[in-house]
Amino acid sequence: MNLLGLFLIPFVSGVILFFFGKKWKTAQWANIVFHAFWGVAVYQCWANFDPSQMGEVYWSWDWFPMLNSKLALGLDGLSLPLVVLNYILSLLLAFYALGKEKLSPSYLALFSILNAASIGTLISLDAFAFYIFWEFMLIPMYFLIGKWGSKNRVYAALKFFAFTMAGSLLMLLAIIALSKTYGTLSWIELKNLNLPYDGLTGFHGLIFLGFLIAFAVKIPLWPLHTWLPDAHTEAPTGASVILAGVLLKLGVYGIARWCLSLFPLASSDVAIPMMTLASVGIVGGSFAAWKQVDIKRMIAYSSVAHLGFMVLGLFAFNVEALSGAMFQNLAHGLSTGALFLIFGIIYDRTHTRKIEDYGGLASKNGLLATAFVFSAMASIGLPGLPGFIGEFLILSGTFMSNKIFAFVGLSGILLGAVYMLGMLRKVVFGPMGPTVKSHEIVLEWNEWVAIVPLLVLMLVLGMSPQFLLSKVMFSMEWISALY
């Protein structure tokens, strides 16, 4: 497995892209070439993936002996799907970027660095290395929102930065405490130590909470979610897609990797409160999505609701719900990514996000409208598309462990239809709105190249999810066996 390449290729590409100066066209094509190299590494990892191990370290470097930290890289059922998703979304965004002068070499460079950081987060099996990459993601994202965002970008970027930073500081403290106490930060070694547990306010309980809060901010769990609508709304299209598709998922991933795996007793103790917050997030996020007048804000709030489902699945602790949560990670990444991408393409032409400015998109560009409706249907979990598999597995798993939360989750399925179809009615259907009437909405070939694979993938994952589920099953069983 070429794990080092998986991380280094986007990093090096990012550094090179900084030097393209004003040659934005060349940089955009170079970016695609870099993605081809990166793709080889991703393919190698996929093809050589061993589905019957959990947390195996394939490559390691003693980089911070003082902190007992090693750069230990591994790939298992928890991280594989997100690595692949990250690659696919980034590749499609590379195509989307073609011909857009605004997406300059430094934008592409920051984007590549962001990819390196998120991949690094996913494949690090050492707490400190994980933390470094985790923090590193903030920096390119801060600039992507703050420089390429829309009107309110500075406020949004700062809010994003402050929220996540505050969360991760607690995680840093927890990591230092672990390092000082046990002399190791390796995930597998910590796991084998069977860390003791002395209540949530005890030493280990606090360490656990330090991790948990950092992840809860990132997810974002209600009530820590208000940075997300601002960040999503102001971010440029590509950043919104990656934010929804990958970065939020890292919170879910983090909980599974560092909280559920290392602290099973503490996790059981917080299960009810976490599921309660998740449920509030599902209902509250759906309510908020229903009442938005800004399309991107609406999609962002729908993410809050969907991520609530995933947290619900994590804390049900059984293999059905866990697999559902991991699968929903992908499903949501594809469907919400597609919604942001398609709307971003429309926004590039119309420059308004207000729902009331739209209407009658179907009359203007039928195929694009079809793609939009398709993605919306995937988002509300229509059977045949991947959201259904995720939600169904999560909720039946939750039902097995706690019926009440499953019922609350079901209300999210209903509300999802209310806000999503309500938006479609006003944006895609109806008489043609003034904005739609006065703008040409014809897509370039590269924009179709960015959209179509997403739709195809959704169909494949929705009708034939087993090829992926079978790769991650071992890891899910491994975690659920702890409970």
Place this chain on the structure above:
Amino acid sequence: MDQVFAVENTSLLRWIILFPLMGAILNGLILRSKNVKLSGLVATAASAIAFFICLSLVNSYGIFTEDFGQVLDPWFTWFSVGRIHVPFHLEYTPLTGVMLLVITGIGTLIHIFATGYMSEEKSPFRFFSYLNLFLAAMLVLVLSSNLVGVFLGWEGVGLCSYLLIGYWYEDNENTAAGMKAFVTNRIGDLGFFVALFLLAAYVGTFQISELVTIFAGESSPVEGGVILAVLACIFWASTGKSAQIPLYVWLPDAMAGPTPVSALIHAATMVTSGIFVSVRLWPLFASQPAVLDWILWVGMATAWLAALIALSQRDIKKVLAYSTVSQLGFMFVALGVGAPVAAFFHVVTHAFFKALLFLGAGSVIHGMHHDQDMFNMGGLRNKMPQTHATFLIGTLAIIGFPLTAGFFSKDMILAKAFEHGPLAWGLLLLAAVLTAFYMLRAYTLTFWGEARTEHAKHAHESSLWMAAPLMLLAAGALLVGFMETPPILFNVHGLEMAIKASWYGMSGEVVGHHGRHLSHATEWILLLVTSAASLSVAYFSYTKFRDQKSKLSASGFAVELSQNKFYVDEAYQIVFLRPLSWVAARTWKFIDVYIINGTLHVIRDGMRIGGQVLSFAHTGNLQTYAWYFAAAVAIALVFVNWVV
């Protein structure tokens, strides 16, 4: 059950689904032709091929047969995680065979009709693509061997229904009706979800054959309460899809869609899914008589309510829509009194005569330049003779005119209701009488009397494309009743045999049900009473509306209530929708905007004062920030490795 069935494997079943699916893709994504003939031909061909595959299946595996094993198409594993194992397998049973023929047969006729009806469309490919997609989803619903697969079809047909109701999407009312259908159905579908959760948690299988053979009856390995809850949830889902109280409200609005859609989806096929699934699972229902009582009275109330509303509607499609709701109520009553054969029999006959009536109405609307108000029609029998004749046959079938299809199925339901008890019979008979009244009113207002408007004076007969399917459906509405007749008349029991052979050897007798068997004399009396009551009311209605000249001015409290559909929609608005919408807006504004962000801004403003001291560093220049960052990382590295 220890009985082992002969299982035959075939890969033919998947093609029944794949052809309409390919038709949908070809029309919707590849051809995108504005030529209605081409789109219509592609879609019709896809549907017709599916029909012929169904015919060959029925031919090779039998339909009216007692001795039946299991015919499976083990296609692929959909998903399998822990205790949840969902294969994507298709299954043929004689019951399925009947339903397949109805769906693809009537479906093909409606496709042909639509090719004529939609001739002035801008984007006919979209319509035909949705229509084919609907067929594919409906066929998944019918063919799937497990309930998760059924649910795929169940929500899939819901999607197509949504798309087709809102087909003329430029009109906000149509898209509102589409959304209402989808959301109302989702309320029902939550019940289906819960049923699936219960099965996953307590039963461990979604396979219909296993559910029916292992979990029905007293030897069931799981508690009866679980099965009861599963069935109650499935019934709740059925009130959505099959338009029963309290979720029927979407179906009348669904008439916003093109008329062929109303005929195919909202009369003949999709709305009977709830009954179909119940009959498929019948031995389970039979083992839980408690749920049957609920089904009986919900069905009865729906049959009545919808019939009362239909009495005063002016829109010809609305009359037919409420009549569909009412007839679906009849079918649920049949299930409730423990007569699945009667229920499914009515599904089949209703599919023919209601599709016929809707297409007839479509032909009328086409001839009337899209005016649907019956008070603007009148005297159309001379201008549209074929439509008139076929519509008359449909009307006679639905009111149960002797020897038409509706006569046999309705008589069977009434006889079974009588076995159950005189109250159920009496109430249902009155509902049947109401049917006779409002159907003759609709027929007479449309075709008799004087033409009341210019449109009616210049109405024209529809083309052969539209007339031919009408005639074939009319033949069906006259003849399909003969597959199942009472002992006193011909004594044919084809459908009963087909259905009983589809229960994997289970008897389907309702537990603790000691239905009296009616003597021949009683049967004759019931038959005569039913027919006499319906026909006399029908004649009364005909004479009352025959000479209708100007607009009706009937008024009064009861008429007002009926015309306004008993204000159920308004009540739902006030009781559910508005409060929920209010709460949603308030929770978002109060919690997110006011409390959470408010608190954050207080913190931020506090920090800003301190931050101004450091503001010189905030240059807004990317390169500067990058330098800051690099320097900070360098310092940190040095610090951590060498200083600590």
